[in-house]
Amino acid sequence: MNKKDLINSIDISELRKISSVIASYEVLDNIKNPDDMASYLYEGGNDLLFASNENGNGTEEKLPKKMWILVRDEMNSFLCSDDEKYKGLWEKINNLEKFTTVYVVTSISLFLCSRLGFSESAASGVGQFVAIVLFFFLKFGKEVYCKINDK
Amino acid sequence: MTIIAGMSFNDYPIIISDLLITSTNHNQFSNSLIPTLSDGEPHLIDSKFSIYGMMKKIEIINENFVISWAGNVFEAINIIESLKDKFENLVPSDESILLEIGSSKNVSFIWSVIRDEWPRLNSYNAEVKEKSIKSFDKLIYSGTGSEAIEEAIDIFENKPPVEDVEDLVVDSVCSCLFMFSHLMNHELIYKKDSNTLKDRFGGGYDVVCFYDGKFRRINNITYLYLDASITKKGTIKIDGSGTLIKQLTDDDVMYIRKINFEFIHSIDNEVLATKITEDDSYDLTGKLSTRKNEDKLIQDNDLASSFMCINVRVKGSDKGSMAYIHKYANSASAAEKSIRFTCRHKFLAFKFDQNYWNEFERKILEFYKN
Numbered sequence: 001m002n003k004k005d006l007i008n009s010i011d012i013s014e015l016r017k018i019s020s021v022i023a024s025y026e027v028l029d030n031i032k033n034p035d036d037m038a039s040y041l042y043e044g045g046n047d048l049l050f051a052s053n054e055n056g057n058g059t060e061e062k063l064p065k066k067m068w069i070l071v072r073d074e075m076n077s078f079l080c081s082d083d084e085k086y087k088g089l090w091e092k093i094n095n096l097e098k099f100t101t102v103y104v105v106t107s108i109s110l111f112l113c114s115r116l117g118f119s120e121s122a123a124s125g126v127g128q129f130v131a132i133v134l135f136f137f138l139k140f141g142k143e144v145y146c147k148i149n150d151k
Numbered sequence: 152m153t154i155i156a157g158m159s160f161n162d163y164p165i166i167i168s169d170l171l172i173t174s175t176n177h178n179q180f181s182n183s184l185i186p187t188l189s190d191g192e193p194h195l196i197d198s199k200f201s202i203y204g205m206m207k208k209i210e211i212i213n214e215n216f217v218i219s220w221a222g223n224v225f226e227a228i229n230i231i232e233s234l235k236d237k238f239e240n241l242v243p244s245d246e247s248i249l250l251e252i253g254s255s256k257n258v259s260f261i262w263s264v265i266r267d268e269w270p271r272l273n274s275y276n277a278e279v280k281e282k283s284i285k286s287f288d289k290l291i292y293s294g295t296g297s298e299a300i301e302e303a304i305d306i307f308e309n310k311p312p313v314e315d316v317e318d319l320v321v322d323s324v325c326s327c328l329f330m331f332s333h334l335m336n337h338e339l340i341y342k343k344d345s346n347t348l349k350d351r352f353g354g355g356y357d358v359v360c361f362y363d364g365k366f367r368r369i370n371n372i373t374y375l376y377l378d379a380s381i382t383k384k385g386t387i388k389i390d391g392s393g394t395l396i397k398q399l400t401d402d403d404v405m406y407i408r409k410i411n412f413e414f415i416h417s418i419d420n421e422v423l424a425t426k427i428t429e430d431d432s433y434d435l436t437g438k439l440s441t442r443k444n445e446d447k448l449i450q451d452n453d454l455a456s457s458f459m460c461i462n463v464r465v466k467g468s469d470k471g472s473m474a475y476i477h478k479y480a481n482s483a484s485a486a487e488k489s490i491r492f493t494c495r496h497k498f499l500a501f502k503f504d505q506n507y508w509n510e511f512e513r514k515i516l517e518f519y520k521n
Contacts, residue, residue, distance in 0.1 A: 013236065016229040017253075023228035027206070027439045040225070047175040049203055049224040049439070050351070051294075 001094050003079065003142060006104065010134055014101035019131035025139075033148070034136045038068045041128055063125045070116050071126055075133040078108075080146035085115075105130050154296025154352040155208060155219040157261040157272045159289050160323040164263040164270040164361050167327050168219045169296060169347075170205040171354035172439055184441060185354035186396050186409035187338040187345075189429055196348050204441035205354050205433065207405060210235070214365035215242045215265040221294045222258035222276075224439070230258065242266055245273050259293045263361070270361060296352035303330040320362045324369055324458070325476045331356040332374055332460045332474040339376055339394055340464075355398065355407060370400035371482060373456035375490070380466045381519060387512045389423055390414045391466070395492070395499070397449050397456060405435040406448040412499050421503040427494075451494035455485035461511070465519050473518040475511060 016022045021040045024031045031037050039045030042065040078086050089111045096103050109127040113120055137145045155168045171185065173196075184194060184204050194202040209219040210231050216238060220227040233251050237243070242264060252260060252275050259276035274291050292300040338345040338353050347353035358369045378391030395410045409432075412425035432448040433440050461475040479485035486492070489507045493500040503511070 013233055016232065020223065020225040020229050023225040023232070026232070026437065027224065027228055029438060029441070050173050050200075051169075051171065051206070051208055051221050051224060051227070 001090070006093065007134075007138060007142070009099050009101070009104060010138060011101045012135065012138060015105070015131040015135050015138075018102065018105055019128040019135075021128070022131065022135050025135070034072060034132050037132050037135075038072070038129060041125075041132075042068050063128070067116075067118070067122070067125060068129050071112055071129040072133060074112055074115065075108075075130060076146075076149045079133070079137055079142070080149065105134070154292070154294045154299060155221050155259065155261050156290065156292035156300055157219070157263055157274070158291070158323075159263075159270060159272055160319060160326075162270055163320050163323055164217075164265075164272055165323050165327060166209050166217050166219050166261065166263055166359045167331075168208040168221075168357050169352040169354060170207065170357060170435070171348075171352050172203045172206050172224060173200045173351050174203040175200050184443075186407055186431065186433065187335060187354060188342060189411065193343045196343055196351070200351065202348070202354070204439050205435055206439045207357055207435050207437075209357050209359050209368070211359060211366050211368065211403075212238050213240060213242070216262065217359050217361075217366040218248075218260055218262035220258060220260050223255075226255055227258045227260075230255075230260075245271070248273075249275060261291050261293060263366070265361060265366075294352060295350045296347070298350065299330075299334060299347065299352070303333075320360055321478045324358060324360055325478065327356075327358045328369075328372065328458055328460050328476055329474050331358075332462045332476070333472065335374060335396070336376055336462045336464070336472050355396075357405070368400050368403075368405075369458065371457040372398045372460065373454065373458070373485070374398075374460045374462065376462045376472075377464070378466060379463050379515065381516070385516065387515050389417065392428070393425070395454060397454055399449050399453070399456070403437075407433040407435070408447065408449040408454075409433075410454075410494075410499060415498075421505060421508045423501040425499045425501070427497045427499050451492075453482055454492035454494065455479075455482050455490060457481055457485060459485050459489045461490075463515055465515065468519050470519055473515060475514055 021037055024037055024040060040048060041063050043062045044065055077083055078089065089108065092107050092111065093104060096107060105127050108130050109123040110120065112126050113123050118126060157164065157166050184202050188194060196202065208221065209217060211217050212234055218234065220231060230252055234248065237251060248262060261274045263270055263272050272289050272291055274293065276293065334347055334353060338347050359366055360369065374396040376394040377389050378393060379387050379389050382388050392411065392413045397408045399406045410427055411429035412427050415424045415426055417423050432444045432446060434444050434448055457479050459477050459479065462472050463475065464472045477489060479488060488504055491502045
């Protein structure tokens with residue numbers, strides 16, 4: 001599998017289920033890049049929006065901003081370079097039993113947890129950030145996304 | 152917070168909702184984000200939340216399927232998008248709707264589906280309540296605005312019958328507009344201290360009903376709030392200040408124009424001249440409306456509507472306000488048969504139809520006779 005196959009296998013409606021803030025792209029005018037979107041998930045970022053049915057629902061604890069920065073940088077490197085350090089991740093992806101969005105995001109998240117020193121229980125949070133990056137990668141296309149995020 | 156409700160009157164389903172979106176962020180957005188508040192008025196309701204903007208919370212998925220939502224905006228929108236993808240051309244079963252909704256505790260939904268020509272109301276989330284009361288076959292509601300629905304049940308049961316209404320759907324819609332008219336009146340008076348905003352709902356309202364074989368948004372409504380006094384001669388004199396809010400939905404975009412005005416003088420009882428003190432426009436596309444639109448989105452010559460909801464507050468009376476609601480074939484007919492608005496430069500003139508004025512005055516005097 002290569003990056004093109006990987007991207008072709010990702011379903012945006014599945015990404016929405018992994019990271020609900022992806023809806024912000026449709027409903028807010030100020031979501032231009034992954035950083036804007038991720039800011040609704042991390043501490044000190046934007047606050048969530050409500051038409052709530054009870055007090056405080058949806059106000060679960062936020063993720064550390066540092067986690068976003070680390071995941072974003074790793075994802076950019078994974079998607080925009082051919083770095084050997086992701087060889088193991090490609091092998092994992094190629095060996096997936098089912099090639100679905102959830103399986104792909106879970107594999108990437110578990111790999112990043114291990115690589116970045118997060119416990120496996122953090123995989124759900126990491127997965128939300130992974131979904132955000134994949135969403136913009138799909139929206140912009142590899143060339144544009146990688147050009148914008150070229151450090 | 153929010154208010155959403157589904158009700159059926161003799162098997163005619165109606166879905167209603169407010170438009171308000173709130174955030175816990177209270178350091179920004181101080182301009183009038185909703186029509187009931189003005190620039191410079193506090194948008195921070197308490198230390199925990201502030202007004203963020205407005206959004207439609209009722210989605211007509213297809214001619215036979217409508218759904219309203221409450222809760223976490225992003226989660227709800229993802230589910231709505233998924234429902235649109237799956238059921239744009241299908242009449243879904245309740246089970247398949249629930250499957251798409253999933254198991255989140257952060258959202259509530261109320262929906263109506265017409266299956267085999269039979270309307271069904273259903274809902275998701277434990278907070279939803281059901282009532283069987285006079286006037287309704289079924290009433291389901293959710294959100295912290297639920298209290299307002301409970302209070303409104305009295306309004307529905309005790310309201311005077313709507314006159315000149317040809318069918319039940321119009322009567323049902325008028326009942327909802329009656330409630331909205333009073334809730335917005337309260338919000339216009341008490342602003343950030345209103346019970347609606349304190350309970351985190353309001354800003355404006357939306358209603359979708361089933362008629363002529365499909366679900367349709369009530370797309371042409373004028374709310375007019377007037378101050379009045381009863382003269383020694385026992386006639387009505389309109390004076391003080393007031394507000395006109397027109398809501399027009401076209402191609403699924405809701406346009407709102409709010410005009411605040413102060414009376415200058417009455418030319419005679421039926422012709423009034425006012426000075427515009429505020430003129431704001433909003434557009435609610437699929438996106439969240441977080442600021443006013445600089446353009447006038449509803450034309451000066453289109454301020455009357457099919458549904459004319461006049462709310463009168465008589466000074467010195469503790470009886471509250473009186474809502475006077477009529478349905479017309481279209482805006483032009485409303486202008487001809489009720490009130491013609493003429494808007495020029497910074498002035499707004501009202502010309503009441505003579506018959507309309509006579510009946511309007513009679514109703515006010517009757518309402519406030521004690």
